[in-house]
Amino acid sequence: MKISKLATASARRLFGLCQTDGRLDEAKLRLVVARLVEAKPRDYAAILSALLRLTRLAYESRKGVVESAVELDAASQQRVLASLTEKYGPGLVLQYQISPALLGGLRIRVGNDVIDGSIRGRLDRFANAL
Secondary structure (H helix, E strand, O other): OOOHHHHHHHHHHHHHOOOOEHHEEEEEEHHHHHHHHOOOOOOHHHHHHHHHHHHHHHHOOOOOEEEEEEOOOOOHHHHHHHHHHHHOOOOEEEEEEOOOHOOOOEEEEEEEEEEEEOOOHHHHHHHHHO
């Protein structure tokens, strides 16, 4: 569905109203969606679609995947979580995976950001530089 600029702007404005201290407030979002469906303003389906997209992007930016060559102990997991919380703020949900192909180090993906500190990544960058 093609979403108009007006519907996109309306969705952004409504999404901004659903924020509390820079974080998405689910109760406010539910209230906004309920009122939007009840009032049914012009092009409300497109506004709902754009609002859904913004919500999905907000939730995906709070998820992270930490890949390591070996299983991390609890202390290492806490250090990684503390470091990422310092950078991205509280409320991160991390998933830990074991990827032996990394050879060592960590590869961390939070939202669209990728931090590659793995040996495999360093070797690949070195090979590309030659």
